[in-house]
Amino acid sequence: LTMDLGLAGKVAVVTGGSVGIGLGVARALAREGAEVLLAARDGARAGEAARAIAAEFGTRAEAEACDVATAEGCAALVEAVRARWGGCDILVNNAGTGSNETILEAPDAKWQAYWDLHVMAAVRLARGLVPLMAPRGGGAILNNASICATQPLWYEPIYNVTKAALLMLSKTMSTEFIPLNIRVNTVSPGL
Numbered sequence: 059l060t061m062d063l064g065l066a067g068k069v070a071v072v073t074g075g076s077v078g079i080g081l082g083v084a085r086a087l088a089r090e091g092a093e094v095l096l097a098a099r100d101g102a103r104a105g106e107a108a109r110a111i112a113a114e115f116g117t118r119a120e121a122e123a124c125d126v127a128t129a130e131g132c133a134a135l136v137e138a139v140r141a142r143w144g145g146c147d148i149l150v151n152n153a154g155t156g157s158n159e160t161i162l163e164a165p166d167a168k169w170q171a172y173w174d175l176h177v178m179a180a181v182r183l184a185r186g187l188v189p190l191m192a193p194r195g196g197g198a199i200l201n202n203a204s205i206c207a208t209q210p211l212w213y214e215p216i217y218n219v220t221k222a223a224l225l226m227l228s229k230t231m232s233t234e235f236i237p238l239n240i241r242v243n244t245v246s247p248g249l
């Protein structure tokens with residue numbers, strides 16, 4: 059028994075799509091016939107993952123080497139989507155990582171780096187990609203937060219706080235983008 063999820067031919071951008079949960083999401087989208095662009099800093103690893111997806115599912119899959127924790131990296135990703143596809147339908151903000159440093163230890167720069175990775179990447183990519191989604195009639199944004207967004211781990215304060223911010227960003231985005239027919243959801247995996 060199969061169900062058509064209506065994803066065939068959709069263009070999906072998955073940040074952190076080269077390994078782990080992001081790769082799983084990209085493979086699931088490709089299995090449904092979506093075309094995928096995998097973004098990660100290590101372009102060789104992302105390229106390998108994209109080639110494997112294209113071979114396995116017979117759909118278009120490509121990679122873009124970029125650091126989504128920077129404004130330049132987000133701009134490069136948006137430009138890759140615009141130049142290679144002309145638009146997109148789905149954005150999965152998945153790139154993220156644990157912080158593992160206590161409040162008493164962590165310097166300001168680390169707080170800023172995680173703010174940029176877990177929150178500003180989603181803001182900057184929305185600013186760049188929503189204008190490429192809206193003319194196609196809408197789209198979907200999926201933000202990968204964490205159970206830590208609502209239930210903190212004591213040794214991950216920066217992670218907890220920035221993932222909580224991402225959860226609130228998602229809820230806020232979901233209302234702002236209603237007129238554009240862009241749905242915004244968060245998943246909050248456990249360990």
Ligand SMILES: NC(=O)c1ccc[n+]([C@@H]2O[C@H](COP(=O)([O-])OP(=O)(O)OC[C@H]3O[C@@H](n4cnc5c(N)ncnc54)[C@H](OP(=O)(O)O)[C@@H]3O)[C@@H](O)[C@H]2O)c1
Nearest residue numbers: 074076077078079098099100125126152153154204247249
């Ligand atoms: N695994 C868990 O137990 C768990 C639980 C709850 C939530 N999550 C969340 O789920 C997401 C994925 O977790 P995971 O365990 O699958 O991670 P992972 O295996 O460590 O993979 C992280 C991915 O993100 C990319 N990435 C990291 N920093 C990046 C940056 N600055 N710019 C672009 N890409 C970047 C990595 O590629 P490069 O290194 O090449 O950049 C890689 O593709 C994260 O947001 C994480 O917080 C995970």
